[in-house]
Amino acid sequence: MTFAAGVAALVCALCVDLTVFYARASVETPGVPVRLSVLWGFALLRFWALAAATRLTLGRVRRLLLRVITAHSLLPAVFETGSTALYPGEEAGGRCGRLADARCWLLFVAASLSAALFWEVTIPDSDEDAAAAAREQKKKARVQFLRVVKLYRPDYPLLGGGLVFLTLAVVCEMSIPFYTGQIIDILGSQYQRNQFRSALLFMGLYSLGSSLSLSLSPSSSLSAGCRGGILTCAIGSFTCRMKLQLFGALTKQEIGFFEVTKPGDITNRLSNDTVRMGESVCLNVNVLLRTFIRTVGMITLMMSLSWKLTLLILLETPVTGLVQNIYDTHDQRLQLAMQDSMAEASEAVREVLSNVNVVRSFNAEQHEAGRYGRSLVKTQDLKTRRGCFRAVSLLVQRLTGLCTQVLMLYYGRQFIQSGQMTVGSLLSFMLYQSDVGTNIRTLVYCVGATLKSVGAAERVFEYMDRRPVVSTDGTLRPDDLSGHVRFNRLTFAYPSNPDRTVLQDLSLELKPGRMTALVGPSGGGKTTCVSLLERFYEPQAGEILLDNEPLKSYDHGFLHRKVAMVGQDPVLFSGSIRDNIAYGLTDCSMEEVQEAARLAHAHDFIQQMGRGYDTEVGEGGGQLSKSEKQRIAIARALVRRPQIIILDEITSSLDTESESEVQQALSGLPDRTLLVIAHKLSTIEKADQIVVISGGVVEDRGSHQDLMEKKGSYYKLVEKLFAE
Numbered sequence: 001m002t003f004a005a006g007v008a009a010l011v012c013a014l015c016v017d018l019t020v021f022y023a024r025a026s027v028e029t030p031g032v033p034v035r036l037s038v039l040w041g042f043a044l045l046r047f048w049a050l051a052a053a054t055r056l057t058l059g060r061v062r063r064l065l066l067r068v069i070t071a072h073s074l075l076p077a078v079f080e081t082g083s084t085a086l087y088p089g090e091e092a093g094g095r096c097g098r099l100a101d102a103r104c105w106l107l108f109v110a111a112s113l114s115a116a117l118f119w120e121v122t123i124p125d126s127d128e129d130a131a132a133a134a135r136e137q138k139k140k141a142r143v144q145f146l147r148v149v150k151l152y153r154p155d156y157p158l159l160g161g162g163l164v165f166l167t168l169a170v171v172c173e174m175s176i177p178f179y180t181g182q183i184i185d186i187l188g189s190q191y192q193r194n195q196f197r198s199a200l201l202f203m204g205l206y207s208l209g210s211s212l213s214l215s216l217s218p219s220s221s222l223s224a225g226c227r228g229g230i231l232t233c234a235i236g237s238f239t240c241r242m243k244l245q246l247f248g249a250l251t252k253q254e255i256g257f258f259e260v261t262k263p264g265d266i267t268n269r270l271s272n273d274t275v276r277m278g279e280s281v282c283l284n285v286n287v288l289l290r291t292f293i294r295t296v297g298m299i300t301l302m303m304s305l306s307w308k309l310t311l312l313i314l315l316e317t318p319v320t321g322l323v324q325n326i327y328d329t330h331d332q333r334l335q336l337a338m339q340d341s342m343a344e345a346s347e348a349v350r351e352v353l354s355n356v357n358v359v360r361s362f363n364a365e366q367h368e369a370g371r372y373g374r375s376l377v378k379t380q381d382l383k384t385r386r387g388c389f390r391a392v393s394l395l396v397q398r399l400t401g402l403c404t405q406v407l408m409l410y411y412g413r414q415f416i417q418s419g420q421m422t423v424g425s426l427l428s429f430m431l432y433q434s435d436v437g438t439n440i441r442t443l444v445y446c447v448g449a450t451l452k453s454v455g456a457a458e459r460v461f462e463y464m465d466r467r468p469v470v471s472t473d474g475t476l477r478p479d480d481l482s483g484h485v486r487f488n489r490l491t492f493a494y495p496s497n498p499d500r501t502v503l504q505d506l507s508l509e510l511k512p513g514r515m516t517a518l519v520g521p522s523g524g525g526k527t528t529c530v531s532l533l534e535r536f537y538e539p540q541a542g543e544i545l546l547d548n549e550p551l552k553s554y555d556h557g558f559l560h561r562k563v564a565m566v567g568q569d570p571v572l573f574s575g576s577i578r579d580n581i582a583y584g585l586t587d588c589s590m591e592e593v594q595e596a597a598r599l600a601h602a603h604d605f606i607q608q609m610g611r612g613y614d615t616e617v618g619e620g621g622g623q624l625s626k627s628e629k630q631r632i633a634i635a636r637a638l639v640r641r642p643q644i645i646i647l648d649e650i651t652s653s654l655d656t657e658s659e660s661e662v663q664q665a666l667s668g669l670p671d672r673t674l675l676v677i678a679h680k681l682s683t684i685e686k687a688d689q690i691v692v693i694s695g696g697v698v699e700d701r702g703s704h705q706d707l708m709e710k711k712g713s714y715y716k717l718v719e720k721l722f723a724e
């Protein structure tokens, strides 16, 4: 917009506006209804003329300008309608006449500009993209909200019961002020015993109904009222279902997901967001319904007492709603920031507690304390800001409420004097009024909060709906699996570090009944090969074939029974030795467990333990030595009768005697495909095929004899091992 166009638009608008303003004053209007109709007609004409003039001169009307035009055009009509309602006795044209005064015009211009400025400062217009994003976000929130409501389906009977109590409570509660006013009127006028008694009786009954269904303070209503009890049950059962569903979805995710996602984030969603999602949606809907019924009921009763005073009171609503809206938006933003900062602090604590030995050995106590301290200070800062903001918004709301009360008392006295109201009805009105403001504020808050409360649900659904990158949809379960494995030109980078290729065009063959040893420098990619065979990750290029079928076409459970791995640092779960060996199997007999333990050379030491196979291993197998843990892990792999056995440096924690016994036992298993990662020459030598992997590529392959004669990278490696 050029400066000249702006000036032209302003001059044009001024001319049009003043013309319509003075034209209205010149129209003679007999009687109130005609006068008000003409007034509103001119208001609309003024709005249309101003909008058209601005559009013609500027090309388009910005939203801010449209707000100014709307306020400016409608203000005189609103003012005169209000004045006529409040001072019905005044002479027609008395006030309207004054409006055609230039001072009035200036007053309306100032008022509409200030209102638009206030709006602009408190709720600035977002740009088109941001507005579209906000609309999209609202739509998404609505969909998620409905999804939560649908997920509540098994609890609908409970929620229905809660709704009955809720309605009962609200209706009873609303009737009390009405009867209070009636009693005052009966006491103030000629005392009539029967009227007084029946009013007292109704008031007592309604109070009883109200307190049975709804406790008086909102904070205790959950535990005290019947409605609260029912809702608590519904929320509890919903949360339980959600936690189970989310846990199920999480355990299906690929390993890469857990590497790139912070454990704190996962546990936060599982333990807090599931609770918050059930609570916030259910409680917000409950409060929304309760407040809505109450507000509508109260406004109806207030209208029946005095519609003029009710209109006056309702003038407070837009201001209250606006202040509440601004407060809620900021408060929720701060609350989210606080949640993130709290999660950061608990993540820091969790990391230190689970790796306290590393922290100690690097003398990093101060550093960690500093990190934790910074997270706490950040949380505290956010808390303080939230508190200040709350105080300011409360102050504004209280002041608005106070002004409304003063106005209500002022006009109330006038209405009593003119006989339009009784003292009792003013008292009833005042009792309702004190509540109606709070209710409208709650209503505004709840409409926003109900949709925003699905923020927690959004986080829960994100994980619930996540399809694992490594699919588990395979169905193949052949009866006879030979265990022939081919790594076909694999290229792979870890999801947590996608720019670094760890395996490059790697091909490998593992034959049934043969032992293959993967050797090579540390970081060469041996464990990565094993992880891909276990389908922990999906390669970016190439594929692994098992009996000439892609690995991903095999049934998930079947594959993990047929391919068993024992890692460098086996993990045991708290429970008995038997539970650990039969881990994940539902149909495993004691004989099978013992047979596997014998093969793994674990039976003897298990027997020597106080409770044999029922001995508890402690958390993470903490009550066992590393070698014992290793042998139980081998038994856990063997009990599944796998066709492919992977041993990733298991011998590093076994003594020489146990090692050779385990090796012997494994080599005694007929037709099994054995893949071993080893650094000990004694283990490597026994392999039928040795594959040297370095830098993600196969550098050498063949038998020990062949490779030694070739004097390639394997030869150098063996020399190095000897030197060590």
Ligand SMILES: Nc1ncnc2c1ncn2[C@@H]1O[C@H](COP(=O)(O)OP(=O)(O)OP(=O)(O)O)[C@@H](O)[C@H]1O
Binding pocket: 259, 494, 495, 496, 497, 502, 520, 521, 522, 523, 524, 525, 526, 527, 528, 529
């Ligand atoms: N989870 C992971 N995320 C990102 N990079 C990884 C991950 N695991 C391993 N790497 C990287 O991949 C490369 C190959 O690692 P890998 O564990 O396969 O080597 P390795 O030959 O088994 O070594 P070692 O003999 O020391 O066990 C290394 O550079 C390692 O840093």
